[in-house]
Structure formats: C-alpha cells, structure tokens
Amino acid sequence: MKELTKAEEHVMKVLWQIERGVVHDIIAKLPDPKPAYNTVSTIVRILETKGFVDHKAYGKTYEYFSIIAKKDYSKFYLSNFMDGYFGGSFKNLVSFFAEENELDINEINELIALAKKDSKSDNHE
The missing domain is CATH 1.10.10.10 (Winged helix-like DNA-binding domain superfamily/Winged helix DNA-binding domain)
Structure with a gap:
C-alpha cells in the first residue's frame, strides 16, 4: 500500500x-x-x-x-507515522503526547482505561 x-x-x-x-x-x-x-x-x-x-x-x-477500507489505510498510515517519528514504539508516541500536552496522571490513567476497553471490544468482534 x-x-x-x-x-x-x-x-x-x-x-x-x-x-x-x-x-x-x-x-x-x-x-x-x-x-x-x-x-x-x-x-x-x-x-x-x-x-x-x-x-x-x-x-x-x-x-x-x-476498494481499500478506511480502517486498513488508517492502520497503515499510523504504522508508518510511528516508524518514522517514534521508532515504531507506541510507548514513545504516548510519552511524546503526554509530555507535549502536559497530561497529568489521572488523564494518563483515563487513556489506559480507554485503550483496555477498546482492546476488549476488538477481541469480541
């Protein structure tokens, strides 16, 4: 792609x-x-x-x-973005946004909870 x-x-x-x-x-x-x-x-x-x-x-x-689903292109684009700017590391990506947006621990925990919830719903589809 x-x-x-x-x-x-x-x-x-x-x-x-x-x-x-x-x-x-x-x-x-x-x-x-x-x-x-x-x-x-x-x-x-x-x-x-x-x-x-x-x-x-x-x-x-x-x-x-x-003939290419939006979700498939989104995954491809995000993967390339992460590889190009964050060495393919989701941890580095989240760390960057946490620092740039001055997220506090409660906001980070909310993001983790959302990610876990989304992960569980993806596994049940």
Missing part, C-alpha cells in the same frame, strides 16, 4: 463517506473552494492506479468506489 498525498486523501475521505459516486458527487462533498472537475477526475484515476479505487462504467459515466 502506498501513502496518499493530501489531495488524494481528501478524495478518499469523501469516497469512504459516500461509498460510491461519480466525480460530481465527490466534488459536492469537498470543502470550498471546490477543485475543478478535471482535477478531481485526475486524482480519482491516480487512486485507481494506486489500487485504492475501482469503478463501474455506465456508458461514458464512471461510478467510483473504494
């Missing part, structure tokens, strides 16, 4: 939200100022080449849809 550019990520976020759509549907969900039709069309074709998107043709109209 390849990392997305900011423009590609914006388009993917829309596709993950709407699930399926033509270029006009994607543009409608993007923030102002809206990019040009040709710009979005080009980005979608690049995403297709990268293996993130596929399409179904209806004559000359293409309906696009994601």
Whole structure:
C-alpha cells in the first residue's frame, strides 16, 4: 500500500463517506473552494492506479468506489507515522503526547482505561 498525498486523501475521505459516486458527487462533498472537475477526475484515476479505487462504467459515466477500507489505510498510515517519528514504539508516541500536552496522571490513567476497553471490544468482534 502506498501513502496518499493530501489531495488524494481528501478524495478518499469523501469516497469512504459516500461509498460510491461519480466525480460530481465527490466534488459536492469537498470543502470550498471546490477543485475543478478535471482535477478531481485526475486524482480519482491516480487512486485507481494506486489500487485504492475501482469503478463501474455506465456508458461514458464512471461510478467510483473504494476498494481499500478506511480502517486498513488508517492502520497503515499510523504504522508508518510511528516508524518514522517514534521508532515504531507506541510507548514513545504516548510519552511524546503526554509530555507535549502536559497530561497529568489521572488523564494518563483515563487513556489506559480507554485503550483496555477498546482492546476488549476488538477481541469480541
């Protein structure tokens, strides 16, 4: 899997939200100022080449849809982020954010409790 550019990520976020759509549907969900039709069309074709998107043709109209789940890309992105900035260590990541945000022990314990709760719910899915 390849990392997305900011423009590609914006388009993917829309596709993950709407699930399926033509270029006009994607543009409608993007923030102002809206990019040009040709710009979005080009980005979608690049995403297709990268293996993130596929399409179904209806004559000359293409309906696009994601073939990479948002959760899968999130895991990939976070893993690369952690490797690049924190040596792949979740402990280093949490330590950094605890220091930068001046978290007190109660807030850290709340985060640990949330992580444990999420871990238990993931195991039961």
